[in-house]
């Protein structure tokens with residue numbers, strides 16, 4: 078059992094996209110190693126509120142690593158030091174008493190800042206609007222077992238479908254590319270027979286929308302894979318490029 | 327007020343077809359003249375908005391998250407039930423219906439539950455067609471597993487992330503309609519009130535969570551799919567944003583709130599570790615397929631689990647419920663855990679935990695199989711606790727998880743307020759006093775994909791499209807009311823955070839209205855809640871401004887509603903002088919500690935009508951009739 082810690086935080090504060098921002102230093106005292114990183118921020122915020130100062134704005138909802146809401150760059154790494162872990166699932170036992178920790182928002186042109194550590198990720202939704210689905214109307218589906226899918230294909234599709242849309246891949250990429258995110262959806266649907274009829278259309282539309290939103294291009298630095306909390310492999314980017322080529326994009 | 331559930335005539339199996347056949351279709355050319363508001367983008371809301379869009383209605387869809395894809399449904403882990411009988415183990419619509427009625431302890435409506443069981447099979451087909459990557463066997467066909475309260479294997483799953491995959495399917499369908507121009511979405515937008523015109527639901531007032539701007543939206547019908555109210559207990563397995571605001575505001579406008587005291591405590595959650603904890607984490611019920619639950623036989627036994635020999639362990643679920651064993655329903659498994667802990671045999675800090683042990687399964691099946699089945703859940707456990715569940719048994723404890731109560735709806739999912747429909751966890755309809763595992767996803771998607779698209783027409787057929795406009799006085803007044811309420815919150819300028827009030831409320835609710843309730847504890851809660859509410863309005867501190875991105879203000883608004891709603895929940899629990907499902911009144915139990923129902927006096931839905939804050943709400947009863955299944959004492963022995 079490790080005991081409570083005292084930490085120094087350097088947190089990015091910016092009241093809106095129109096104002097300029099800066100790092101502000103806070104002291105987090107008596108942090109229990111069992112707390113999550115966000116619970117540690119909750120405690121800092123409670124103290125700020127007691128002093129009548131505006132609490133640090135950050136996003137979270139599920140707090141169990143699946144909704145994709147939390148989005149912090151911790152010590153320069155999207156979601157922090159633990160591999161395969163979102164900020165909400167990062168526990169303070171991974172830090173040491175006396176540590177100084179910097180906390181920043183996702184930084185990318187396509188993710189404009191809203192406040193402090195909160196950014197606008199609606200560009201991701203807009204990419205999905207143009208083709209991140211199979212076009213079937215409710216009520217027209219045949220029996221679920223009419224079309225067998227080899228287990229390996231289903232597993233492969235699942236691995237890509239596990240993307241939580243958090244945007245860490247963009248935040249980690251020096252070009253702010255969204256290729257891992259877009260590739261994940263294309264790869265998920267490519268490995269299932271249900272996705273086949275719209276393969277070309279989907280790849281073309283999604284890649285074009287990604288470019289329009291102002292995401293950069295992929296130069297294979299693989300930073301995205303390293304920070305992805307769901308361990309999505311960059312092979313989905315290879316597949317995305319193949320699909321795009323086939324589509325005559 | 328006479329509650330008319332509008333159940334169609336005929337045999338149970340024919341009711342839904344009868345209902346559909348009696349509908350007069352809306353002329354396709356007229357459909358786009360109708361505007362429908364859908365609040366919520368979870369499984370229920372996203373599937374409803376997408377399906378209505380496909381039919382040609384104009385839809386506006388709202389959620390408070392930054393994207394529809396982040397609705398709380400995303401967190402569902404274990405699976406979704408369907409009576410496909412792909413295992414050839416004797417499953418059928420009748421059996422699923424029967425299990426659900428019995429699981430709900432005979433407090434749900436037969437006709438609704440039967441329709442749910444019928445729809446279950448279509449849901450799987452629909453989701454497969456959307457490309458949901460369900461688990462498959464080597465032959466390429468869909469795989470199943472077992473969940474509590476059932477002796478057949480009918481749960482479809484996508485590893486431990488079934489909710490995520492189903493929701494992303496519905497989100498895809500929604501996106502397709504957004505692209506087609508039938509649906510417009512408003513993320514980061516919170517419904518603050520329901521707008522009524524001449525007794526009909528005609529719109530909502532919302533706050534833009536980025537700018538703070540308040541706007542009114544008019545429509546021909548309003549659909550609430552805003553989820554459950556578990557966080558009235560503060561700590562729960564729900565996402566921290568889950569709240570009662572939308573349904574509670576509708577209640578204040580005249581919609582009846584049904585069975586608020588039916589709350590579900592899930593038996594397998596990671597025990598609480600400290601006072602700063604913000605949420606509890608579920609370990610999916612599917613783990614009980616292979617995990618065995620036990621505590622030491624001896625009180626206060628502090629030894630490490632591996633030092634406790636087989637003969638010194640009490641596998642209490644297997645002992646008490648030999649036929650269902652570790653797959654006993656949730657209410658029963660939770661209560662059994664509480665009993666052994668109350669008996670001084672709990673494990674871990676404070677004695678508030680029991681073991682969920684996989685040693686035998688690992689020996690029998692090998693680590694790889696267990697990893698394939700539950701890998702992500704084991705990883706999550708390890709991340710949170712810092713312990714390795716492949717080596718030592720997990721420690722688990724019950725936690726608030728789901729709310730069966732919700733707004734009262736008729737067979738067509740319309741509340742008593744004409745034009746107000748309620749779907750998913752937000753309504754009360756299908757789970758009675760206890761929900762079976764893997765049935766909430768089924769209900770949300772049945773409501774949204776297959777029920778509402780038919781039933782909304784029967785209301786819309788009778789209204790002139792576009793009759794409500796947001797510059798009418800009702801909308802202007804509603805908007806002013808919301809602005810006043812927000813100003814009131816901002817102007818208290820007290821000392822305590824909204825969060826600290828939420829914690830205090832949660833403590834009252836868990837201690838006095840949690841796993842075991844008594845007349846005395848409920849009376850105490852009913853005394854303490856108004857006192858806390860008064861303190862809130864005297865001493866809450868909201869920093870920042872109304873017209874900016876302000877999470878403290880959002881939280882304060884939600885806590886203010888919980889502080890009123892909690893009283894209704896406790897009142898309902900007090901007045902239901904019986905034990906049933908998740909509602910356990912200590913005064914009403916059998917000799918061996920099981921829930922004792924009182925069918926003579928309580929075989930009804932309790933639907934509450936708001937009469938003003940501080941006034942006692944009026945109780946309306948909808949009697950429940952069991953025609954296909956005889957009322958019986960539940961037994962899982």
Ligand SMILES: Cc1cc2nc3c(=O)[nH]c(=O)nc-3n(C[C@H](O)[C@H](O)[C@H](O)COP(=O)(O)OP(=O)(O)OC[C@H]3O[C@@H](n4cnc5c(N)ncnc54)[C@H](O)[C@@H]3O)c2cc1C
Nearest residue numbers: 366367368369370390399404405517553750751764766767
């Ligand atoms: C950890 C966990 C695991 C679970 N696992 C399972 C499982 O394996 N199987 C199963 O069947 N069930 C499971 N459940 C239960 C199930 O997930 C939920 O009951 C179900 O997803 C609820 O869906 P819904 O569409 O009704 O609401 P939700 O998914 O809760 O969606 C609510 C929506 O309403 C919106 N909303 C709420 N209030 C407002 C407002 N005022 N203004 C605007 N928008 C608002 C939200 O933004 C959101 O979009 C689980 C639940 C939890 C907590």
Ligand code: FES
Nearest residue numbers: 138140145147165
């Ligand atoms: S809060 Fe949901 S992933 Fe972190």
